[in-house]
Amino acid sequence: MKKIKIKIWIEDDEKIFGKGNYELLxxxxxxGSINQAAKKLNMSYKKAWxxxxxxxxxxxxxxxISKKGASLDSGTKLSPRAKGFLDFYTELEKELEENANIKFKEKKENE
Known part of the structure; x- marks a missing residue:
């Protein structure tokens, strides 16, 4: 079954937030770590940074929010601002894909 997938990015002057930024966050x-995240994404630490x-x-x-040490709550966590933006980006992408697929299905049914 054919379906539409959308790749979005948000621009602010020359600044961009897109799928790569989203995946890294x-x-x-x-x-819980930039280093481990870079490894997971097969990305150099420098590129991740x-x-x-x-x-x-x-x-x-x-x-x-970073906390050094060896305790259970040490490491790197997303700030509330970053979590909120990730949630927004996820919802935006989902809504755009759903709407595009509804339009695509309607178009195919009318052919």
Whole structure:
């Protein structure tokens, strides 16, 4: 069955937030570490760090809460601002795909 998939990005002047930024933030949220997230995404640490900096610049503030040490709550977590933006991006992508697929199905039925 054919269906539409959408790749979106949000621009603010020359700053961009897209799927790569989204995937890195999700991986950091899952792994609790920029280094582990970079490994999971087969990305160099330097590239992950630069993408993290770009994302931070795009969102206009800190996007991580880091705690050093060996305790259970140590590591890197997303700030509430970053989590909220991830939720927004996820919902936006889902809604756009759903609407595009409804239109696509309607078009195919009318042919």
């Amino acid at each position: 999700k991986a950091i949220e899952e792994c 630069l993408k993290k900096e770009q994302t931070q610049d795009f969102l206009g503030g800190e996007i991580f």
